[in-house]
Amino acid sequence: MLNFTLWDILSNLLLAARWTVLLSLIAFVSGGIAGLLLLVARVSPVPPLRLAAKLFIEVFQGTPLLMQLFIVFFALPLIGIETSAWTSAAVGLTLFTAAYLAEIWRGCVEAVPKGQWEASASLAMTFPEQMRHVILPQALRIAVPPTVGFSVQVVKGTAVTSIIGFVEVTKAGTMITNATFQPFLVYGLVGLIYFALCYPLSLSAKALERKLNVAR
């Protein structure tokens, strides 16, 4: 019987954790971009755009992330789009992140006083100009702490992609457990890795919140 040292286990987990970090980054960045577009549609003066964005957000907030990943991974091939575990995980998490960020940011846009819309409208600015120069710069300040806070949810959300076979740190933990029969040790280490990733994010969200509150 093979023997595994603690370092064997940890080093393999850490190698897999790279993919957790990379997937989190991809989901957060592309989800952020898609979320911004979704936000603009959600608060735009065009009713069909608003409705479409609202529907998208409601669907992704009202269903489990696991279902969303299943649909991307199993359903897309049925209509002829071949997807790997990698792309499915990235696409699924991106859509999930976009929906939540758009809704978080909508709250921030609505926190900007109505007089700012009226003053900029009176200066003959169009909706995109108002957003770009007046509303978003003010909403951004309010948005930073909850956005950083939400990034924790994205990191933890990557664990779910292990179900569709994407090898990130949780999936690696399962595989290593199957070889070592030491679930408590392995999953304990997996948990510690997640904590090491998420705790600094939580801390910085709190610090940013304090800092921006003082500045106001």
Add this chain to the structure above:
Amino acid sequence: MSPVKTPLVKLSAIRKSFGPVEVLKGVDMAVEEGQVVAMIGRSGSGKSTLLRSINGLERIDGGVIEVDGECVDPGQIDLRALRQKVGMVFQQFNLFPHLTAGENVMLALKVVKKQDKAATRAAAESALAKVGLGHKFDAYPSQLSGGQQQRVAIARSLAMAPKVLLCDEITSALDPELVAEVLGVVRKLAEEGMTLILVTHEMRFAREVCDRLVFMHGGRIAEQGPPAELFDRPSTPELAQFIGMVEAR
């Protein structure tokens, strides 16, 4: 003065309801170039709503608004041309808090009028100098007093070179000692021939500066004319009562 003068601002049969409440019941009004008109009346009489409809901040339900050849009717969505001709100053100043006084004035010149950097800078400097705040170009709104903020807001509107300036109770949010500096700026604009439409509670100011007073009551213009005439010989009991109330303060 030429005998046939088309009015600069012409409102015809303006109607507006908020839900079941009709706040404007078919208002007609004309303002000629260079005129200074004050709208007075109790709160709820429709005066602010009427003012805000002139630049399309309130969508009207019926009637036509015409400002220097630009029209607004209930179906109109594109208000850009009209709004370049109509400036507006608000009760709450509504300066952009993330921009300095100078940047507040320059923003629309750059974004809407597409003027180059040197031109916007020069226009903003002269607009701020005009309201006596040339030295506050780099100050943020939070560093200015209420009166100074309101003067920056006036400069921001003036820099766009509007044909008419709408003032919506612009001194109501100010401490009493700051009212005079803002009214002083408005008085100067009136003397220079700017067309002004004001909603105001400053009766003494209205009497001294305005060419015409418009008394609104129940969503209609109840009475209008030269201030002295209206104050001394009100022809409706509503206006007589309103003047009594104001003067008792």
